[in-house]
Amino acid sequence: MTSLPSQKSTLAYFRWAFVVTAFGLILGAWLGWQTTGSLSGMASIFFICCVLAVLEISLSFDNAIVNANKLKDMRPEWQRAFLTWGILIAVFGMRIVFPLLIVVVAANIGPWQALVLASTQPEEYSRIMHEAHLPIAAFGGAFLMMVGLTYFFDSEKDVHWVRWIEEKVAATATIRGVEVGVVLVTILVFSKFLTGAESTAFVSSAIYGLVTFLVVETLGGLLDKSQETMSAAAKGGLGAFLYLEVLDASFSFDGVIGAFALSNNLFVIAIGLGIGAMYVRSMTIMLVEKGTLAQYRYLEHGAFYAILILSVIMFCQTLVHIPEVITGLGGAALIGLSLWSSIRWNRSNGDAVTDPR
Numbered sequence: 001m002t003s004l005p006s007q008k009s010t011l012a013y014f015r016w017a018f019v020v021t022a023f024g025l026i027l028g029a030w031l032g033w034q035t036t037g038s039l040s041g042m043a044s045i046f047f048i049c050c051v052l053a054v055l056e057i058s059l060s061f062d063n064a065i066v067n068a069n070k071l072k073d074m075r076p077e078w079q080r081a082f083l084t085w086g087i088l089i090a091v092f093g094m095r096i097v098f099p100l101l102i103v104v105v106a107a108n109i110g111p112w113q114a115l116v117l118a119s120t121q122p123e124e125y126s127r128i129m130h131e132a133h134l135p136i137a138a139f140g141g142a143f144l145m146m147v148g149l150t151y152f153f154d155s156e157k158d159v160h161w162v163r164w165i166e167e168k169v170a171a172t173a174t175i176r177g178v179e180v181g182v183v184l185v186t187i188l189v190f191s192k193f194l195t196g197a198e199s200t201a202f203v204s205s206a207i208y209g210l211v212t213f214l215v216v217e218t219l220g221g222l223l224d225k226s227q228e229t230m231s232a233a234a235k236g237g238l239g240a241f242l243y244l245e246v247l248d249a250s251f252s253f254d255g256v257i258g259a260f261a262l263s264n265n266l267f268v269i270a271i272g273l274g275i276g277a278m279y280v281r282s283m284t285i286m287l288v289e290k291g292t293l294a295q296y297r298y299l300e301h302g303a304f305y306a307i308l309i310l311s312v313i314m315f316c317q318t319l320v321h322i323p324e325v326i327t328g329l330g331g332a333a334l335i336g337l338s339l340w341s342s343i344r345w346n347r348s349n350g351d352a353v354t355d356p357r
Contacts, residue, residue: 013286017278024275025049031267048263049272056276062310062331064280065303066147067244068287074240079288082244083281089245099266102132118266125266134198134318135205141314142183142209143246148308149179150217151300161301161338183210190315202318216246297345302338306331 025046032045071079103114107128118125151157152166155173160166172178187206191199263269286292292299309330313322 010286013289014279014282017275017282020278021053021275024053024271028268028271031265031271035265045263045265045268048268049275052263052269052272053275053279056273057279062303062306062335063248064283064287065300065335066307067248067280067284068292069300069303070240070244071284071288078241082241083285086241086245086248089248099129099269102136103128105132122265135201137314137317138187138202138205139209139212141311141318142187142206143213143311144307144314145183145186145311146179146210146213148304148311149182151304153179159297159301161298161341162305166301180210180214186312186315190318193319198318206315212246216243295346296339296342298338298342299335300338302335305338306334309334 028049029042029046032042033039035045036042067082071082074082100111100114100118103109103117103125104111107114107117109117114125152169153173155170157166157170157173160170183206187203187210190206191203194202263272313326313330316322
């Protein structure tokens with residue numbers, strides 16, 4: 001199913017994002033006053049919430065495009081399910097529950113104790129989160145690398161942005177498991193720069209990320225296949241929904257861990273990243289309803305190149321610290337460049353609209 005272009009104004013898509021922004025910033029200012037009791041402390045936490053929201057938005061341009069790419073072929077009921085329940089999982093699950101679960105596992109304590117630790121000992125909580133960064137980055141990097149490579153290693157892909165690379169990659173897509181091989185070699189290369197327990201944790205976590213992608217892809221295909229057998233109208237249902245949820249979670253790893261560089265307070269982080277997540281949701285809806293991906297043929301390419309770079313950065317972060325601003329600006333620059341290339345192509349070809357596969 002492909003959505004028809006919408007006549008709704010661009011600002012209308014961000015109405016709820018603006019509402020959540022206002023509520024979140026007021027809540028952040030109140031939290032700052034409650035925790036510090038001073039105007040300067042309130043202003044500091046208010047500012048951190050703003051920066052975290054911008055960080056999340058900048059890191060998630062490619063997330064919105066990839067979500068829209070999958071959503072445009074889903075049934076309307078599954079689109080609504082992802083954009084309602086899916087956003088709740090993204091905001092509350094990945095921004096609140098996920099950081100708590102990391103501490104639960106790493107510190108071997110209960111969920112309530114982890115919540116108390118986040119509230120009363122934010123420095124200790126942040127330390128535990130940072131110690132868990134290596135396996136999380138390895139898992140997310142492998143999963144996202146598979147997402148990016150699968151897009152380019154496609155023998156049916158006939159629209160190419162960086163032609164001299166993409167044509168050769170698409171031509172080798174008939175070799176079974178070539179994407180898996182590329183990821184495994186990358187894992188082995190990075191593991192050589194780590195030693196002892198760190199190397200073991202990196203390799204095992206990255207393999208889990210790779211296996212998770214394969215399981216989700218297989219399970220999603222089987223679920224959609226069974227639904228299609230029962231009813232042709234069910235195509236693009238539960239399997240695609242499951243895939244999007246795991247993909248959304250993988251995109252969130254980097255932002256959640258990176259947020260602790262700005263604040264040790266779990267609740268401040270949840271407010272800032274939650275605001276950003278609402279803008280990602282709004283961008284996703286706009287891309288689907290306005291048919292933006294069809295109008296700009298290279299936009300998807302830029303998003304998937306950004307995903308590949310993000311996956312490599314996540315692997316590199318297991319070795320050295322890379323500021324999140326570099327990740328965000330790099331992805332935004334690639335998407336901006338692909339948009340500019342698309343506009344140039346449209347002008348040269350009479351604004352023709354094609355399916356950008």
